[in-house]
Structure formats: C-alpha cells, structure tokens
Amino acid sequence: MTSRAVQYARYGGPEVLEIVEREDPQPGPGQVRLAVRAASVNPIDWKLRSGAMASTDAPGKPVIGGVDVAGTVEAVGEGVTAFAEGDEVLGRASGGAYAEKALADVDGLTAKPAGVAWEVAGSLPVVVTTAYRGLALLGLGADDDTAGKVLVVTGASGGVGVVATQLAVARGVTVIGSASERHQDDVKALGATPVVYGEGFADRVRAVTDHVDAALDTAGKGDLGDLVALTGSADRVLTIADYAGAQEHGVRFSSGGDGEVEGALADFVEHLAAGDHRAPEVVVYPLEQAAQAQEDNRTGAVSGKLVLTP
Ligand SMILES: NC(=O)c1ccc[n+]([C@@H]2O[C@H](COP(=O)([O-])OP(=O)(O)OC[C@H]3O[C@@H](n4cnc5c(N)ncnc54)[C@H](OP(=O)(O)O)[C@@H]3O)[C@@H](O)[C@H]2O)c1
Incomplete structure (x- = not known):
C-alpha cells in the first residue's frame, strides 16, 4: 500500500517541501505504524528544513518533516506488547510525522484519552x-x-x-x-x-x-x-x-535527553481530559499546506499550535 507524506530532499525555504506518494513504512522491533490523524508543526521542523542546523549541504536522503503525532495503531512491530491495533495514541514519530502513515517507537507513545480531540493530541508531545x-x-x-x-x-x-x-x-x-x-x-x-x-x-x-x-x-x-x-x-x-x-x-x-520527566505526556493529557489543564490553541491545516503552516509558524503570522491533518 502507498500513502502520502511531505518531504524535503534539499535544505531551503518552504518551497523545498513536496508531497510524495510512498510505500507505507513497516514498523521495526519496538515500533508501531500509525494511521496519522494529526501532526503538528514545531519550530525545530523548519529550522531543520532550512539547513541551519546541518553540517552537510544536503540531507543524505529525503526527510519527512515533523515529530509530533497522534493517530491510530494499524500495525505493530516485533516485541510490541504495550499497544495493539486500533489503539489511539499520541507521541513522537520516528522518521517523520507529516504523513498519512508514520512510525513511532512505543517508548515515545501515550494512550490518547477519548475526550482529547485528535488535533489537540497531535499538538502536544514536544511542547x-x-x-x-x-x-x-x-x-x-x-x-x-x-x-x-x-x-x-x-x-x-x-x-x-x-x-x-x-x-x-x-x-x-x-x-x-x-x-x-x-x-x-x-x-x-x-x-x-x-x-x-x-x-x-x-x-x-x-x-x-x-x-x-x-x-x-x-x-x-x-x-x-x-x-x-x-x-x-x-x-x-x-x-x-x-x-x-x-x-x-x-x-x-536544554535540548532534550537530559532531565526528561517520565510520564509527562500521560500526566498532561490526563489532566487535560479531566478539565484542569488547557492545551495551547490549535489552528488546523490540511497536510498539503505543510509549507504554509511552517512559514506561518516561523514568521509568527499565525499564533498557536499549527496542526496538519491528512
Ligand atoms: N530545546 C528544546 O528541547 C526545545 C523544544 C521545543 C521548542 N524549542 C524552541 O523553543 C522555542 C519556542 O517554541 P514554541 O513551540 O513554544 O514556539 P511558539 O509557539 O512559536 O512561541 C514563540 C513565543 O515567543 C514569543 N516571542 C516572539 N517574539 C518574541 C520576542 N522578540 N521576544 C520575546 N518573546 C517573543 C511569542 O510571543 P507572541 O506570540 O505573543 O508574539 C511566543 O510566546 C523555539 O525556538 C523552539 O525551537 C526547543
């Protein structure tokens, strides 16, 4: 099966982002594949895309943008017991989130409470x-x-x-x-x-x-x-x-890796579902408008968490 993803094969402005049709990625050990319902734009996404953080002139292979993801588990890799097909989750994608299908390490995922909307769930992991x-x-x-x-x-x-x-x-x-x-x-x-x-x-x-x-x-x-x-x-x-x-x-x-708080995402969504925390405002863009969403985040033209939905 194939599905759409937003990738860049060279560094540069938002114009380097392109929609491609690719083979569905297969989950490796400890991973799941998600049918993506929402992925959000973080400043790191356009900083990486610009090449400003790279030590080479071009990425070694095309890069699919984004980290934040929320979706439904549709395939599980070897050794995965924490989640099963049909589970609704949010967390960090591994290998890109701006896509209809994304992989994620189960360690980076949390169950999505039913009361938390997809767009909100997809906006939360990094922040x-x-x-x-x-x-x-x-x-x-x-x-x-x-x-x-x-x-x-x-x-x-x-x-x-x-x-x-x-x-x-x-x-x-x-x-x-x-x-x-x-x-x-x-x-x-x-x-x-x-x-x-x-x-x-x-x-x-x-x-x-x-x-x-x-x-x-x-x-x-x-x-x-x-x-x-x-x-x-x-x-x-x-x-x-x-x-x-x-x-x-x-x-x-702090760029991460040090001082991570275990269970942070689960704790926040639990409070969110209970109504005693609030999420940042979300603004939804279709996946095709990933370039516009990144640019609106970079310039500050649109406030809030900008969320892509396939
Ligand atoms: N190291 C890490 O692990 C990590 C993780 C996540 C994010 N980050 C970085 O943290 C930064 C914020 O991320 P975010 O997702 O929260 O971004 P964001 O949602 O775009 O928020 C940016 C904030 O900066 C404020 N701001 C804009 N111009 C300013 C100025 N001249 N002086 C002071 N404040 C100004 C904005 O206020 P107004 O909207 O009111 O103008 C807004 O509150 C980004 O640089 C991102 O790359 C780092």
Whole structure:
C-alpha cells in the first residue's frame, strides 16, 4: 500500500517541501505504524528544513518533516506488547510525522484519552515534554518544594510557554510571563502576570516583583542577560531556544535527553481530559499546506499550535 507524506530532499525555504506518494513504512522491533490523524508543526521542523542546523549541504536522503503525532495503531512491530491495533495514541514519530502513515517507537507513545480531540493530541508531545523538563531542571518539578517561588517565563503565549506557565501555576508558583501586547490577556488567563516583551522588559518585571527565583526562556529572543540580572545568577536560568546566548551568559541550554520527566505526556493529557489543564490553541491545516503552516509558524503570522491533518 502507498500513502502520502511531505518531504524535503534539499535544505531551503518552504518551497523545498513536496508531497510524495510512498510505500507505507513497516514498523521495526519496538515500533508501531500509525494511521496519522494529526501532526503538528514545531519550530525545530523548519529550522531543520532550512539547513541551519546541518553540517552537510544536503540531507543524505529525503526527510519527512515533523515529530509530533497522534493517530491510530494499524500495525505493530516485533516485541510490541504495550499497544495493539486500533489503539489511539499520541507521541513522537520516528522518521517523520507529516504523513498519512508514520512510525513511532512505543517508548515515545501515550494512550490518547477519548475526550482529547485528535488535533489537540497531535499538538502536544514536544511542547508538553519540553515544559515538564524545563521546570524540573529549574527545580520546579512536581516533587520539588515550589510553593511561593517566583518564575519568569519568556514566550508564555507560545506552545511551550502555555504549558510551562500553567504547570508552574498549578504547583503554587507565581509566574510572570512575557508575550506580545495581543497575547497579554491569554497569559493572564493562565494564572500568570503578563508583561510585554521587548525594550524595557526587565523593568516591567521589576515593577511586578522585587525578586525572581528562576527563569525559563522559551522565546530565545535575547532576554538571557536580563533574566540573569533578574534572578541574580545564571544558575537560576534555563533556555531551550537561545544556544548562542546561553554560551555568552553562562546559562544552561536544554535540548532534550537530559532531565526528561517520565510520564509527562500521560500526566498532561490526563489532566487535560479531566478539565484542569488547557492545551495551547490549535489552528488546523490540511497536510498539503505543510509549507504554509511552517512559514506561518516561523514568521509568527499565525499564533498557536499549527496542526496538519491528512
Ligand atoms: N530545546 C528544546 O528541547 C526545545 C523544544 C521545543 C521548542 N524549542 C524552541 O523553543 C522555542 C519556542 O517554541 P514554541 O513551540 O513554544 O514556539 P511558539 O509557539 O512559536 O512561541 C514563540 C513565543 O515567543 C514569543 N516571542 C516572539 N517574539 C518574541 C520576542 N522578540 N521576544 C520575546 N518573546 C517573543 C511569542 O510571543 P507572541 O506570540 O505573543 O508574539 C511566543 O510566546 C523555539 O525556538 C523552539 O525551537 C526547543
């Protein structure tokens, strides 16, 4: 059987993305094949596609975009017992998610509660796991003594920021979240105090609080100097999005692999289904419009999690 996927065979702008018809991928040991219901766009998708993160001029073979996926298990590989055909799951695709069929390692999958919509499920894996990890690395994990701590989150209106902000608030943390003018009310609705980013950001934070215990930089837009000054120490700051700034200011950069919180995705969707967490807003695009969705995410023209549906 064949099915459609969105791939790129060279690095470049959104125009390098093409829809292709390919043989359905076969799950290897420990993997399942999903009939994809939703896949979401993360900034890493267009950063990888651009070649900015590559050490070669072209990918060795065509790359299918995307990591976040939600779908129904339709084939299981050798040794898989955790999931069976027909199970509804979300998690990380292995080898691309912008497709009608995607492979995933079962270790990266979580059961989808019936009450969570497909588009929402497909938008969550990367932002949820990153937010849990970021807070844990700052000593603001679920098992830490977090009550009364004060945290600054940059990009509190973004995918990672929305999740991190509400998790921290739920843990008794006072959160000051930066966002553009148009998203101030959204940040407030998460239980945080919103401040506008840009020139004067640090002074606006100081106007709200006389001390900051920790800062999570999800925006990666040059705020690390201010965040070190606000917290009083580079050790109290973590960035997931500003590698160069992290080097410059002696701040920890987390790209994953370290500090992952086991069960993060399952925990979040459970709370989501129960109605005591909320997901970032989703905007749905058909799979054919993957290039437009990546570009809208890159430019910030469309806010929220941009989700592709086959
Ligand atoms: N290291 C990792 O493991 C990891 C994992 C996931 C994501 N990331 C990275 O983290 C970043 C955020 O990802 P995301 O999915 O949350 O992105 P997103 O949904 O596009 O959110 C971006 C956020 O940045 C804010 N922002 C835009 N311009 C800004 C500026 N000049 N100053 C301060 N804030 C600004 C936006 O606010 P407005 O919308 O209000 O303008 C929004 O809150 C990306 O760079 C991504 O690659 C890293």
